[in-house]
Amino acid sequence: MEFLLLVSLSSVLALSLIFLLFKHTLSSGPKLPPGSFGWPILGETVEFLFGNPDKFVGDRMRKYSSTVFKTKILGEKVAVFCGPAGNKFIFSNEQKLVTEWRPHSMQKLMRSYEANSPPPPSANPNESKTKVLRQPGFLKPEALCRFMEQMDSTAQQHMKLHWEGQSKVLVFPLSKNFTLSLASKFFLGLNEHERITRLANEFDDVSLGLHSIPWKFPGTIFYNASRGAVAIRKALLSVIREKKEALASGARSQDILTYMVAAADPATGRMMPETEIADKMMGLLTAGYSTVAIAITFLMKFVGERPDIYEKILAEQLAIKKSKNPGETLAWEDIQKMKYSWNVTSEVLRLTPPLQGTFREAMTDITYEGYTIPKGWKIYWTVSSTNNDPTYFPNPATFDPTRYEEGNAALPPYTYVPFGGGPRLCPGKEYARLVVLTFLHNMVNRFKWELVDPKEKIIVDMMPTPSKGLPVRLIPHSA
Numbered sequence: 001m002e003f004l005l006l007v008s009l010s011s012v013l014a015l016s017l018i019f020l021l022f023k024h025t026l027s028s029g030p031k032l033p034p035g036s037f038g039w040p041i042l043g044e045t046v047e048f049l050f051g052n053p054d055k056f057v058g059d060r061m062r063k064y065s066s067t068v069f070k071t072k073i074l075g076e077k078v079a080v081f082c083g084p085a086g087n088k089f090i091f092s093n094e095q096k097l098v099t100e101w102r103p104h105s106m107q108k109l110m111r112s113y114e115a116n117s118p119p120p121p122s123a124n125p126n127e128s129k130t131k132v133l134r135q136p137g138f139l140k141p142e143a144l145c146r147f148m149e150q151m152d153s154t155a156q157q158h159m160k161l162h163w164e165g166q167s168k169v170l171v172f173p174l175s176k177n178f179t180l181s182l183a184s185k186f187f188l189g190l191n192e193h194e195r196i197t198r199l200a201n202e203f204d205d206v207s208l209g210l211h212s213i214p215w216k217f218p219g220t221i222f223y224n225a226s227r228g229a230v231a232i233r234k235a236l237l238s239v240i241r242e243k244k245e246a247l248a249s250g251a252r253s254q255d256i257l258t259y260m261v262a263a264a265d266p267a268t269g270r271m272m273p274e275t276e277i278a279d280k281m282m283g284l285l286t287a288g289y290s291t292v293a294i295a296i297t298f299l300m301k302f303v304g305e306r307p308d309i310y311e312k313i314l315a316e317q318l319a320i321k322k323s324k325n326p327g328e329t330l331a332w333e334d335i336q337k338m339k340y341s342w343n344v345t346s347e348v349l350r351l352t353p354p355l356q357g358t359f360r361e362a363m364t365d366i367t368y369e370g371y372t373i374p375k376g377w378k379i380y381w382t383v384s385s386t387n388n389d390p391t392y393f394p395n396p397a398t399f400d401p402t403r404y405e406e407g408n409a410a411l412p413p414y415t416y417v418p419f420g421g422g423p424r425l426c427p428g429k430e431y432a433r434l435v436v437l438t439f440l441h442n443m444v445n446r447f448k449w450e451l452v453d454p455k456e457k458i459i460v461d462m463m464p465t466p467s468k469g470l471p472v473r474l475i476p477h478s479a
């Protein structure tokens, strides 16, 4: 009996020893960043998509680490890099340690063509999908300069149609109408932009679906987004075919769509298939309109709350207007003079960033702050890890455009990154700046405005939205 007990005791001991040894070898593996993978399957996706992004990041930075934490979102293990050092690390290691990655929902919505025509096997992985847009200079100052006249006249026309003669309007839907018609002029070269603006709801569905759980059955966000994408693609394909016919009959125009239709890929000599062009244009239009509309909407909100700031913007914009001949449209040089107006816009982008952040993928095992981020993990940077940090933005909740003025302590690099940074700095930054400032110029020179509902709830998910569309009362200057 005693012998048996001894045997079983020693085997228990031996087992524990083996277990301890085994555990030791396990824990001497890579040291992952602190954090939680959350629930099985879903991970922390729901908290990420439907919570306040500031809170999602802020809570975890406090709980786990202010430099990097792990989570599981959108079906992937993700390391969230925080603070200026995290931003710097990502922005300066593009194509060295990290590469572009898009959530599965975004890939499925925007790359339908890959299902039918896989990319040619010789394709250089370095040729990122968006490179074609970064290269030919469509979003470069020269191209934007050429577009300024059309941008300003579109803004004037938009004011006449939708704002003048109204006493009360909803800012958010009107801003979307404006930015979508501008985007279809600029990217597609379409003048009868109703063909695209009538699809505003579909574009909204697609925007929402870009960051979503890719479950496609009636009732899901992704289902609505896929349906929207089908309708948009159909409209775009008909525009593309017309472009081809126009090109064949010798018409020339300078929009991105014409370029894509006409040009072969220099590396492969391959013409881009129509479906691929349609997907790329849908991506551009979606990116180029919703974020800009959000920026305009919150600019209207914050300025509507602050008559003192409104007066300063008006003084700046009135001076520019007076420097022009009657009927002369805004030019590139005029935009450069809108310094105070841009600083106000910068403060809007800090407090309600239209874009939260973007993903990368680790190209290799990465060591950062003593932790290992294994190859294949996704990496996320987010404006939320710095834009409300009182170290860089004293009294972060206060709307204060003077914080960007000279004489104030300069912001350390990588603290203010509403457009990202490094080689992947948002290529549309300059475009967005021109659109917002052109709108503001036309707005303040016509109206003063008041918020109808100063307590209107702001929904802060992936994209901030005023719950009622931001109703304002317009007070024309002549009155």
Ligand SMILES: *[C@@H]1O[C@H](CO)[C@@H](O)[C@H](O)[C@H]1NC(C)=O
Binding pocket: 095, 096, 124, 125, 126
């Ligand atoms: C991609 O870029 C990296 C770094 O710039 C380089 O080392 C690598 O050779 C490139 N790959 C190809 C296939 O060109």
Ligand SMILES: *[C@@H]1O[C@H](CO)[C@@H](O)[C@H](O)[C@H]1NC(C)=O
Binding pocket: 161, 177, 194, 197, 198, 200, 201
């Ligand atoms: C946008 O405005 C145009 C008129 O310029 C109108 O035809 C179109 O229906 C509007 N779209 C939306 C979604 O309001």
Ligand SMILES: *[C@@H]1O[C@H](CO)[C@@H](O)[C@H](O)[C@H]1NC(C)=O
Binding pocket: 219, 220, 221, 224
């Ligand atoms: C999907 O679209 C329908 C019809 O437009 C709408 O009623 C519904 O709320 C949408 N569902 C989601 C989850 O957005």
Ligand SMILES: *[C@@H]1O[C@H](CO)[C@@H](O)[C@H](O)[C@H]1NC(C)=O
Binding pocket: 339, 340, 343, 401, 402, 404, 405, 406
């Ligand atoms: C606006 O901000 C810039 C820095 O981005 C600063 O140099 C300038 O003084 C500010 N101008 C005004 C009028 O606030």
